Amino acid sequence: MPASPSTARAINDRLALELLQQEGPLTAGQLKTMTGLSRPTVADLVERLQESGLIQVVGEAGAARRGPNARLYGIVADRAHLAALDVRTESVSVVVADLLGTRLAEATLPIGGEAGTGPAVEQAANLVERTARNAGATRLHSVCIGAPGLIDPASGELRATTGLPAWHRRLVAALQERLPTGVIVENETNLAAVAEQRLGIARDRDSFAFLWLGHGVGAGIILDGRLRRGASGGAGEIGFLPVPGTAAVPSAVDCDGGFHSLAGSAAICALGERYGLRGPAAGDHAPPAAAVVAAALAADERAFLDDLAGRLALGAAAVASVLDPGCVVLGGEVGHAGGDALAARVEARLAELSPLRTEVRAGGLGGAAVLSGALLTARESAQREIFP
Structure with a gap:
């Protein structure tokens, strides 16, 4: 059954808006070429999108040719403002951007455990509001929070998790009360995986496993172009994976003894001390x-790097043997610091552990991947509501 005229108009409008989002300002002629629509149809949709306040004339093209210049149309960037949050154990970072994803203001605030739940929530919420004001945003249309822990797939809420501060969960509720907008919560590793897929090192991959290597460890799973969360939202909780080389096995409430005990930040620092490698110097943030890994590369401490690669390959081999993603991305601050040198070592060790050919790449976005993924998610949420 052919689409109704109103449905066809909505489809054409969204196609044009997506092209303007991806390609930047375009002329009506360029929109005609890219969409395959007729000139009258493009003229109608341009007029319609202008009247709805979604696009505007942003310049002219064709100054070098004869005749009148063609108008360039672009999305009205300040039609909506977005906020992305990266909530860590002892800090929160905020970015406010416009509908095109242009970052307008950023801020980070350390929040120690001594602050208490109520004051910590107030500090974090105030930071969001202050950053929005600094960006010139009178209203936030969409907010996405990246947080460690499990997200309930039914309710979309952050679950209470042992070892994570109580203010994490309270912050979500506080922002929902204080801001007249929808608040999305997503696991930080999933957001980082989406960012690497869309903006980073995995843009050419439909399937890959993303290993987050930071304070803790986790995995984000992209299969056939889609993020996979699992039945309970816990796909990728690789820190609980039982692996050889640990003194015990993990439990349902404690990942000590799992892969976390080999590849978490504390474990890497302890491994570094065995090789005479230290963490960041005073004043180094x-x-x-990550500082230990960077020091090992600077000192060409191959034994440490081989040892670390062997540990990381255990987790990568488990993921590869079950999912066969074809590619593993080492993300987070540690993966970024290790770069191609560490990735090559992990790939070589992984080839010894698994018969499945698996490429290993270093993440391209480092710790910034969480905010980037949250910003992408907030922008897509806003576009679903604003675009036809």
């Missing part, structure tokens, strides 16, 4: 484990 690099995460401790």
Whole structure:
């Protein structure tokens, strides 16, 4: 059954808006070429989108040719403002951007455990509001929070998890009360995986496993172009994976004894000390484990790097043997610090452990991947509501 005229108009409008989002300002002629629509149809949709306040004339093209210049149309960037949050154990980072994803203001606030739940929530919520004001945003249309822990797939809420601060869960409720907008919560590793897929090292891959290597460890699973969360939202909780080389096995409430005990920040720092490698010097803000890996590369401490690669390959082999993603991305601050040198070592060791050919790449976005993924998610949420 052919689409009704109103449905066809909505489809054409969204196609044009997506092209303007991806390609930047375009002329009506360029929209005609890219969409395959007729000139009258493009003229109608341009007029319609202008009247709805979604696009505007942003310049002219064709100054070098004869005749009148063609108008360039672009999305009205300040039609909506977005906020992305990266909530860590002892800090929160905020980015406010416009509908095109242009970052307008950013801020980070350390929040120690001594602050208490109520004051910590108030500090974090105030940071979001202050950053929005600094960006010139009178209203936030969409907010996405990246947080460690499990997200309930039914309710979309952050679950209470042993070892994570109580203010994490309270912050979500506080923002929902204080901001007249929808608040999305997503696991930080999933957001980082989406960012690497869309903006980073995995843009050419439909399937890959993303290993987050930071304070803790986790995995984000992209299969056939889609993020996979699992039945309970816990797909990728690789820190609980039982692996050889640990003194015990993990439990349902404690990942000590699992892969976390080999590849978490504390474990990497302890491994570094065995090789005489130290964490960041005074005044250096690099995460401790990332600083140890960077020091090993600078000193060409191959034994440490081989040892670490062997540990990481255990987790990568488990993921590869079950999912066969074809590619594993080492993300987070540690994966970024290790770069191609560490990735090559992990790939070589993985080839010894698994018969499945698996490429290993270093993440391209490092710790910034969480905010980037949250911003992408907030923008897509806003577009679903604003675009036809």
